[in-house]
Amino acid sequence: MLLFPEDPQECFEFSAEAFNLAERLQTPVFVISDLDIGMNDWVTDKFEWDDEQKYDRGKVLKAEDLDQMDNFGRYLDVDDDGICYRTYPGTHPEKGAFFTRGTSHDEYARYTENGDINEQTLTRLVKKFRTASELVPNPIINLSEKQGSSGVIFYGSTSAAMYEAKDILNENNIEVDLMRIRSFPFNLDVWEFIENHDLIYVIEQNRDSQMRTLIMAEGGISAEKLRSLVWFNGDPIQAKFIAKKIYERESQQTLIT
Amino acid sequence: MSYFKPINKHPNLEKNKLGLTRRDYEGGVSTLCAGCGHDSISACIIEACFRLNIEAYKVAKLSGIGCSSKAPAYFLNASHGFNSVHGRMPSIATGANCANEDLLYLGVSGDGDSASIGIGQFIHAIRRQVNMVYFVENNGTYGLTKGQFSATNDLESKNKYGEDNLFPPIDLTSMAIQLGASYVARSFSGDRDQLVPLIMGAIQHKGFALLDIISPCVTFNNHDSSTKSYDYIRNHNEAMGKTDFVPLGEEIKTNYDDGSSVEVKLHDGSRLSLEKTDHNFDPTDAGNSLELIREKNKEGKIITGLLYVDNKCKPLTEIMDLPDKPLNTLEQDELCPGSEVLEEINKGLS
Numbered sequence: 001m002l003l004f005p006e007d008p009q010e011c012f013e014f015s016a017e018a019f020n021l022a023e024r025l026q027t028p029v030f031v032i033s034d035l036d037i038g039m040n041d042w043v044t045d046k047f048e049w050d051d052e053q054k055y056d057r058g059k060v061l062k063a064e065d066l067d068q069m070d071n072f073g074r075y076l077d078v079d080d081d082g083i084c085y086r087t088y089p090g091t092h093p094e095k096g097a098f099f100t101r102g103t104s105h106d107e108y109a110r111y112t113e114n115g116d117i118n119e120q121t122l123t124r125l126v127k128k129f130r131t132a133s134e135l136v137p138n139p140i141i142n143l144s145e146k147q148g149s150s151g152v153i154f155y156g157s158t159s160a161a162m163y164e165a166k167d168i169l170n171e172n173n174i175e176v177d178l179m180r181i182r183s184f185p186f187n188l189d190v191w192e193f194i195e196n197h198d199l200i201y202v203i204e205q206n207r208d209s210q211m212r213t214l215i216m217a218e219g220g221i222s223a224e225k226l227r228s229l230v231w232f233n234g235d236p237i238q239a240k241f242i243a244k245k246i247y248e249r250e251s252q253q254t255l256i257t
Numbered sequence: 258m259s260y261f262k263p264i265n266k267h268p269n270l271e272k273n274k275l276g277l278t279r280r281d282y283e284g285g286v287s288t289l290c291a292g293c294g295h296d297s298i299s300a301c302i303i304e305a306c307f308r309l310n311i312e313a314y315k316v317a318k319l320s321g322i323g324c325s326s327k328a329p330a331y332f333l334n335a336s337h338g339f340n341s342v343h344g345r346m347p348s349i350a351t352g353a354n355c356a357n358e359d360l361l362y363l364g365v366s367g368d369g370d371s372a373s374i375g376i377g378q379f380i381h382a383i384r385r386q387v388n389m390v391y392f393v394e395n396n397g398t399y400g401l402t403k404g405q406f407s408a409t410n411d412l413e414s415k416n417k418y419g420e421d422n423l424f425p426p427i428d429l430t431s432m433a434i435q436l437g438a439s440y441v442a443r444s445f446s447g448d449r450d451q452l453v454p455l456i457m458g459a460i461q462h463k464g465f466a467l468l469d470i471i472s473p474c475v476t477f478n479n480h481d482s483s484t485k486s487y488d489y490i491r492n493h494n495e496a497m498g499k500t501d502f503v504p505l506g507e508e509i510k511t512n513y514d515d516g517s518s519v520e521v522k523l524h525d526g527s528r529l530s531l532e533k534t535d536h537n538f539d540p541t542d543a544g545n546s547l548e549l550i551r552e553k554n555k556e557g558k559i560i561t562g563l564l565y566v567d568n569k570c571k572p573l574t575e576i577m578d579l580p581d582k583p584l585n586t587l588e589q590d591e592l593c594p595g596s597e598v599l600e601e602i603n604k605g606l607s
């Protein structure tokens with residue numbers, strides 16, 4: 001799982017959320033910061049903590065739960081969401097122990113070389129990723145007034161430059177629809193936005209358009225639809241650069257700022 | 258493959274204080290090669306846990322990757338087990354140790370797993386004094402991947418295919434002593450009488466206990482030019498005085514004459530009684546231990562026995578002053594400082 005905060009304030013929020021997701025989904029969660037967020041001074045909204053929010057400790061069985069069960073299987077998908085119940089070591093004298101293997105295993109964590117069972121295990125993980133996509137933070141979508149505008153996808157510390165670029169573009173009569181991706185696996189809102197646009201700029205601060213590749217691979221989206229717009233000289237991305245590139249492509253003219 | 262053994266209890270099997278037999282401490286049927294040293298070590302772990310009346314569900318078995326790292330599947334079926342990524346067992350052990358220090362952590366690794374890919378992790382687990390028993394089932398080779406040289410293989414020891422080894426070995430026991438390991442022993446998988454008490458002592462010890470156990474790989478490193486073969490070890494093993502494990506409250510019943518043994522008290526009050534030999538050796542003096550290992554290496558001997566013990570060390574959780582209650586049982590109200598504390602931090606930033 002990946003979370004993409006846009007600034008230090010969201011780093012704070014997402015780091016707390018990462019613990020909830022990691023325990024719920026029983027998988028590591030990466031909070032993708034970058035050099036700009038990590039090393040430069042930022043002005044952000046105040047860090048806030050809602051005392052009402054509860055930690056999500058996920059599906060963990062206690063001794064009392066085990067006592068009432070006669071069939072504990074570490075990888076049994078009893079809730080049909082791909083996430084199975086686990087136990088901590090030392091919970092119960094007779095029940096709940098299992099071996100976390102580096103090999104193929106059945107629903108009871110026993111070693112197996114049975115291909116059908118292995119397929120079932122791997123298919124369950126697909127279900128788990130689908131569940132994950134419903135739990136991770138939604139993208140932030142900003143639609144323009146104009147029907148048929150091109151879309152823009154961006155994430156992380158590109159935000160501030162992107163919003164400024166949008167203003168420059170608007171002043172020059174170019175409308176764009178924005179989507180800030182905040183997590184992976186991508187959820188339905190991400191796919192809907194992509195579905196609803198004919199042309200989308202994917203703005204990234206890496207040489208290889210990594211997010212664009214991920215979108216193409218995960219969603220089977222055609223390369224022509226996703227236009228790569230990358231900045232990788234090592235400095236934080238600039239609004240002028242984004243505005244200029246989009247303007248030139250949208251209006252077929254050069255933008256002089 | 259793993260197979261499960263049918264449990265048919267023999268009425269005459271000896272029982273320990275928990276009413277359990279040795280069979281209750283077994284695991285799945287081993288799939289290692291017949292004669293592999295690793296299986297003998299598993300048998301000694303079972304024996305030590307049986308004799309110490311260990312409750313299996315309070316044990317966590319951790320390992321990396323290798324034939325040795327497969328071994329935890331073959332003992333203590335009733336314990337949780339975790340097969341980590343190659344060389345990464347020490348991190349898992351460190352984390353688990355902090356999450357719940359009340360469990361007994363048995364880490365099983367190989368010379369490849371610990372002395373090559375995982376050496377950085379190995380070093381830091383020692384340096385941090387993680388309270389665990391760390392077994393290196395040392396065969397001088399990468400058994401699982403079919404016999405490449407490992408970093409503990411001796412310079413003069415060729416591989417099965419007759420190739421020369423170009424690099425000198427890492428001595429894990431000296432390294433561990435230098436890094437602050439508080440219980441360091443070397444043994445041989447074929448010497449059950451020596452190994453079982455050493456494991457029992459390591460289990461009762463609080464702090465990082467390293468057991469570097471020469472454990473021949475019959476398939477890839479048991480040939481004439483190997484220095485980790487059964488024959489070679491039998492001919493070059495220089496066992497230190499016998500070690501006896503004396504549980505808390507029991508009288509010492511060793512056979513040595515008065516004054517011929519050294520006693521080391523362990524954290525829980527149990528004791529190790531070491532037979533004195535002409536080595537004139539004090540196992541609580543690190544300098545002494547390092548000297549002895551170096552000297553014996555030079556003579557071409559493999560010194561086995563308890564090499565070093567520091568029974569006053571503080572384990573990781575004490576160094577970090579963690580609460581008595583296991584961290585994995587703390588609830589939100591005990592963990593979360595809440596909005597008021599955050600407000601103070603925010604004020605400090607403006």
Ligand SMILES: Cc1ncc(C[n+]2csc(CCOP(=O)(O)OP(=O)(O)O)c2C)c(N)n1
Nearest residue numbers: 323324325343367368369370398399400401
């Ligand atoms: C990251 C990674 N690198 C390499 C391997 C391949 N590999 C598997 S076991 C092993 C060496 C195991 O040697 P050792 O720890 O001595 O175990 P033994 O089989 O000798 O008991 C290697 C290199 C792997 N599984 N994972």
Ligand code: SF4
Nearest residue numbers: 290293324400474475
């Ligand atoms: S290959 Fe060697 S280390 Fe692996 S099981 Fe066989 S004898 Fe043991």
Ligand SMILES: [Mg+2]
Nearest residue numbers: 367368396398
């Ligand atoms: Mg090995």
